[in-house]
Amino acid sequence: xxxxxxxxRRRKPWIIAVPLILVVVFGLCWSALWVYASVRxxxxxxxxxxxxAKLGRVWSCKERKLGGFPFRFEILCREPTLATQGTGDxxxxxxxxxxxxxQVWAPNHIVAEFDSPAKVEDLATxxxxxxxxxxxxxxxxxxxxxxxxxxxxxxxxxxxxxxPGDAAETLFSAKHFEAHARRSPPASGAGPDGIDYxxxxxxxxxxxxxxxxxxxxxxxxxxxxxxxxxxxxxxxLSERIRAWAAANGTLKVDTFRLTTPKTALTAxxxxxxxxxxxxxxxxxxxxxxxxxxxxxxxxxxxxxxxIASIANALALAGRPGDVAGRKGTTFxxxxxxxxxxxxxxxxxxxxxxx
Numbered sequence: 001x002x003x004x005x006x007x008x009r010r011r012k013p014w015i016i017a018v019p020l021i022l023v024v025v026f027g028l029c030w031s032a033l034w035v036y037a038s039v040r041x042x043x044x045x046x047x048x049x050x051x052x053a054k055l056g057r058v059w060s061c062k063e064r065k066l067g068g069f070p071f072r073f074e075i076l077c078r079e080p081t082l083a084t085q086g087t088g089d090x091x092x093x094x095x096x097x098x099x100x101x102x103q104v105w106a107p108n109h110i111v112a113e114f115d116s117p118a119k120v121e122d123l124a125t126x127x128x129x130x131x132x133x134x135x136x137x138x139x140x141x142x143x144x145x146x147x148x149x150x151x152x153x154x155x156x157x158x159x160x161x162x163x164p165g166d167a168a169e170t171l172f173s174a175k176h177f178e179a180h181a182r183r184s185p186p187a188s189g190a191g192p193d194g195i196d197y198x199x200x201x202x203x204x205x206x207x208x209x210x211x212x213x214x215x216x217x218x219x220x221x222x223x224x225x226x227x228x229x230x231x232x233x234x235x236x237l238s239e240r241i242r243a244w245a246a247a248n249g250t251l252k253v254d255t256f257r258l259t260t261p262k263t264a265l266t267a268x269x270x271x272x273x274x275x276x277x278x279x280x281x282x283x284x285x286x287x288x289x290x291x292x293x294x295x296x297x298x299x300x301x302x303x304x305x306x307i308a309s310i311a312n313a314l315a316l317a318g319r320p321g322d323v324a325g326r327k328g329t330t331f332x333x334x335x336x337x338x339x340x341x342x343x344x345x346x347x348x349x350x351x352x353x354x
Contacts, residue, residue, distance in 0.1 A: 034069055037104065042066055045075070055233045056085040061098075073107065075100040080114070083123075090123035095136075111139045119164050129171070130164035133157055153179045175203035175217075184225060192230035192247055198223045216261035224253040238354040245273040245354075253283075257324050263289035264324040271335070277352035278338035286321060288328030317342055 049059050061077035068074035077098040084091050097115040102108075118131040135156040142148045155177045162169035177200070184194040201220035228247035235243075249272065256267040269283030294308035318331030334341045340348045 030070060034104065037107070038066055038069075038073060056235075058083040058085065068101065071104055073102045073104065092119075092121040092123055094119045094121075108143065109139070109141050111137065113137050117164065120160075128164060130161035130166060132159050132161070132167075147183075149183050151179075151181045153177075170207070173205050174201055177201050177204075184227075186227065192228045194225055194227035194249075195229055196225045219257075219259050221255055221257045222253070223255040224251070226251050241273055241277070242354045245275060245277065248272070250281075259324050263287075263293045264326050264328060266323050273353055274337065276337075277354040279335050279350050279353065280337065282332065282334045284330065284332050286323035286328055286330040287318070288323040288326040290329070317345075 052059055058081075060081045060083075062079040062081075063077070065076045066073065067076070075098075077100065079094055079096065080098040081092060081094045083093075095114045095116070095118040098112055099115075100110060100112040102110045114136045116132045116134070116136070120129040120131055121127075122129075133155050135154070136158075137154050139150075139152045140148055141150040157173075157175060158177050159167075159173040160171045161167060162171055179200075180198040182196045184196045186192070186194065199220065199222040201218065203217040204220065205217050226249065228249035229244060250270055251272070252270045253268050256265075258265045264287070266286040267283055269281060271279055271281035271283065273279055291312055294303065294311045297303045298305050298308040316329070318329035321328060321330035323330065331342060333347075335350065338350045338352065339346060340350060
């Protein structure tokens, strides 16, 4: 009897080979693209460093390596250093190491982590401070041409020492600090951009305040905006205020809340500076526990007894109200040509700022 079963079908090798070839080709193309993009990214970093140097901020690394293949770009920088060259705020800050990451599909979004400790040198006085933290992370988003749009900084357990490595002489410490800034175009569509800002501090401590009788840690929340502050070139404070006043800048405080276990301070309002350097605007302020605070500060020698008496008198002139969830006193202050008024009563003069 003859075998009538069908002959086995021959396998088509191209069914397996074609997908494999496509994968290999895609891998080669992606590798070439990553290498090209990494070279471009390295060049953009050099260009950004050059732009920053023209603005008085000099960034450098003792050693820089680029990696991260295949899906991101990574820069490892040993002993990153930032030196500012403006008059009045000349500093040199050096950390142990920086790790900078950007995804291939979002190269304009950069995230950086800095390793502790750091050394902070005041180039004007020659004094050197130390800084430590458990986590310091920065992130930024910019345009293709390198213009910053957003910036964030988050620090866990920051501390500043009187000298590097001298933990016994800690000038300031906290559980957490964060800062956020976002570029804000002018409402009129013309003129320099402004900045929306937000700051937060949790469990901040300072030996001077503690010695002055201000018991307990400090918590702080600050949010608002500043108009006409596009020029961030390092300069002295008086020069910066003068340039800001010439651009008709305004400082707006939407939320200011500072609390300790026994005291609280709140504020909101808007301020500006006229061409003669005189402050103008209006601010609403709230106090809770003011008498205890001023008494402790006066006993600690931080403020004079006369200043404490004036502060307590101002608190009595206010209205009872809620201050950060506590019973306190609120009042409004207006400023015109540097003159400070509580209601219609003059209470002092702020000297010109430049």
